Amino acid sequence: MIDRLMDIERFIQYLLKNRKKSLVYFLIVWVLSHKLYMRFQARLRRRFPFYSSSYLEKKTKEYxxxxxxxxxQFKQKHQGDIDQQDIDTVLKAENIRELISKIEKNELSCEKIVLVYAQRxxxxxxxxxHCADIDLQNALNEAKEKDAKKKEVxxxxxxxxxxxxxxxxxIKDHITAKNFLCTMGLQSRLADQVDGKTFQQDFQKVWEGDVRGADYKRRLSYEEISNQKVLSHIPQCKYGFxxxxxxxxxxxxxxxxxxxxNTxxxxxxxxxxxTVFGFSQNPYQKYRTTGGSSGGSGGIVATRSVPLAIGSDLLGSIRMPSGWCGLYGFNPTSRRVSKSGAQGFELRxxxxxxxxxxxIFGPMGKCVxxxxxxxKGMFGNFNKDKQCVPMKFNEEAFNINRKLRFGIVKKDIRIGYGxxxxxxxxxxxxxxxxxxxxVVEFDLSEEFWxxxxxxxxLFMGSQDKAMMLNELRGERSILGIELGIFGQELPSTIKKAGQMLFKLIGEDIIxxxxxxVQEVDSEEYERLVREREILKKKFFSYWQSLEIDALILPISYAWAPRKHEEWFLSYRFHGCLTNTLELPCGTIPMRLAEAKDEQFTFDFKKNNRILKKLIQMNLQGIQGMPIALQVATLPYEDEKCLNAMKVLEQIHNFHPCSC
Known part of the structure; x- marks a missing residue:
């Protein structure tokens, strides 16, 4: 007993003598023990089976x-099925209306159109x-069927x-479509579907509102699916969706x-x-991103591989890829389009x-x-989703025949614009x-930000801390995701200390x-929601005081970051602000960047120096890339937004083609 007391005394003396080392050791042990505790808690909250990382990598490589x-094989089989005249006719069409007109007049067939784009x-x-799951042959078969039924239609x-x-x-790889894999970039979801082990029954129950009825721990066998023993009420398809x-x-x-x-x-x-489909390359500079999260949709339209793609947007995920790839993208008012049935962050x-x-779900194309x-075809036609507002397209609001009054954002106080x-x-x-x-200036003040x-x-702080880890289900992920998981597993005290440190050195945006990302309890959640609603009212009052029809504002501070420039995530998003206000928005490409557009000057004596330096480095080399702004209108004034987009398209007349 005396020996043990002496050992403890010597240990305390060592700690007092080596205080700096002791503090470091203490922090390491604290972080590791907290990490182990979080992993244990995550394991208790698992809803789906985990795979080994080697199995996931093997399945991904095979697929x-x-x-x-x-x-x-498709490319070789159909190499000579179309001539250069067909290719030029399809690719040089000004818009989809022209293609439809040629189909109606028998100048083009659906089959030839699909063959041209499939080859692209x-x-x-x-x-x-740019692509996730592909089915070129099935698309060609559908085109032949449409040619056969054209007269009847x-x-x-x-x-x-x-x-x-x-x-x-x-279609973006989380908006489920029959006969296609839907992975959301996750190896585990790919393995589920390739193996025929789908959770479609549970996903269908959640889709239909029966959350409690879904058995998340049950895995359906391929035989159960194919024999319709379990899914008798669901029409069968290739992957169960x-x-x-x-x-x-x-x-x-x-x-x-x-x-x-890709996403x-x-x-x-x-x-x-x-880790499934890789890095989506920007057609204008391959070492830069197409954007995200609808980056694949942006890239595939920019290379003229399809005339139209559907993306989704939370913080700017349609507008950034559209702008960075030189496309026209549209974010409608959220409740005018359906999100029902598309995969979320959590599989359940x-x-x-x-x-x-x-x-928000919306289209991306080469013209307004x-x-x-x-x-026009979407609005008011989501009959199976009763949460959608059944508003048809308002032709009168779109064809408004008068000059518009635009607000425009000129400056940003905390960061500044390039x-x-x-x-x-x-x-x-x-x-x-x-x-x-x-045109009048619109002051986007810090109060609105x-x-x-x-x-x-509200979004990050209310997430389950084990969500990312449990949804990966054994996958070895990319660095950004691993860092996100590490950040979630850090003790909140350390995160608060880091926050205070960055504030002390003037990096208040970081x-x-x-x-x-700090956890939000129910009381704080309610307080923040109330504060946000008050600010919304102030914003709309200011908008009405200016009597503007539409607002022109930037898409992002940086432009098409390079693959390693993930740290730009530490700033704020114009897309998040407009989505918070539920404003319909459109992206307008305006011209190619020139040498004069690469500058970003700032005062090193002011705050946010690290972030400003990163933006300055990012903008170096954007010459030759398309650059764009976005335009927004009030909620449910989608037709007016499209009209404003048309006005801006006409004055710039910019329709770039990357290849």
Whole structure:
């Protein structure tokens, strides 16, 4: 007993003598023990079986090899089926309306259109990692069926074809579509479906509102699915998923789903990269990203591999890829389109359950007319989703025949804007004024930016700390996800200390980013929601005081980050602010960047120096890339937003093609 007391005394003396080392050791032990505790808690909350990482990697390699062989075989089989005249006719069409008109006049067939775009996918987008699951042969078969039924369809529709009849489109890889894998960039979800071990029954029950009835721990066998012993009420398909409500409506419009498009893991980043389909390359500079999280959709339209793609948006996930790839993208008011049936962050929910920030689905194309035709077919037709507002497209609001009054955001106090934004702002003021429109400055104050911070805090702070780890289900993930898991498992005291440290050195935006991932209790959640609602009212009052029709504002501070530039995540998002306010928004590419657009000057004596330096480094080298701004209108004024997009499209007349 005396010996033990003496050992303890010597240990205490050692700690007192080596205080710095002791503190470091204590912190290491504390962090590791907290990490082990969090892992134990995560294990208790597991809902689905885990795989070994080697098994997931093996299944992924097998699937990718099979996918590559199918694409190459299709390319070789149909190499001479189309001539250069067909290719030029399809690719040089101004819009989808022109293609539909040629189909109606028998100048083009659906089969030839699909063959042209399928060859583009094989030649460009496939190698640049824009595509997820692909089924070119099935798309071609659908096109042949549509050619056979064309006369019958026209007779039943007053001599006209539906707006997307025979047009191949791409869908983001979390918006479920029949006969396609839906992975969200996760190896585990790919393995589930490739093996025929789908959780479709539980996913279907959640989709239909029966959350308690779903047996999440049960794994369905391939035999149960194929024999319809369990899923007798669900029509069978290749991978066990039926069309989400969005895809169902698109198919009713005549569209042919040709492939799914790449997305970051959990659709949770503006750089599209994952361990299944890889890094999605920007067609203008291959070492830069197409954007995210709808990066694959942006890339595949930019390479003219499809004329239209569907993306989703939470913090700017349609607008960033659209802007960075030189496309026109549209975010409708959230409740005017359905999210029902699409996969969410957690496999047991569809993405329509997110409430802290409303997710949005929308189209991305090469001109505004294509977006307008798409929305005309969508609005008011989501009959199976009763949460959607049944508002049809308002032709009168879209065809408004008067000059518009635009607000425009000129400055940002805390970070500042690069020269490409400042130059575009001045150019737009001059062009709009010359065209007879009015332009006034819109002061996007820090009070309004507080709404963006609150939304991020509500979204991140209310997440289950074990969510990412449990949804990976054994996968060895990319660095950004691993760092996210590590951050979630850190003790809150250390995160608060880091937040205080960054504030002390003047990096208040990074400090806010750390604060936004701190856990939010129910009392704070309610307080933040109330504060956000008060700020919303102030924002709309300010908007009305300016009497503006639409607001022009930047898409992002940086532009098309390189693969290693993941640290830009530590700043705020214009997309999060507009989605918090539920504003319909559209992206307008305006021109290619020049040398004068690469500048970003700032004062080193002011705050946020680290972030500003990173943005300055990012903007170096953007010359030759398309640059863009976005335009927004008030909630449910989607038609006015599309009209404003049309105005801006006409004054810039910029429709780039990357290849």
């Amino acid at each position: 990718l090899a099979k996918r590559r062989d199918e694409v190459l 996918i094989a030649d460009f987008s496939f190698g640049m990692n 026209m007779e039943s529709n007053q001599g006209k074809l539906p707006p997307l009849y025979g047009i191949p489109i791409a 039926e069309d989400s409500e969005m895809v169902r409506v698109l198919r009713e419009m005549g569209a042919i789903v040709i492939c799914m498009t 970051p893991i959990f659709c949770g980043h503006y750089i599209t990269n994952n 929910y569809d993405c329509d359950v997110a409430k802290s920030i409303m997710p 007319d294509d977006l307008v035709d798409c929305m 020269s490409y934004i400042n130059n575009l702002v001045e150019e737009n003021i001059a062009l709009l004024t010359k065209a007879g429109h009015q 507080k709404m963006e911070f609150i939304s991020r805090k 400090a806010d980013a750390i604060e936004s």
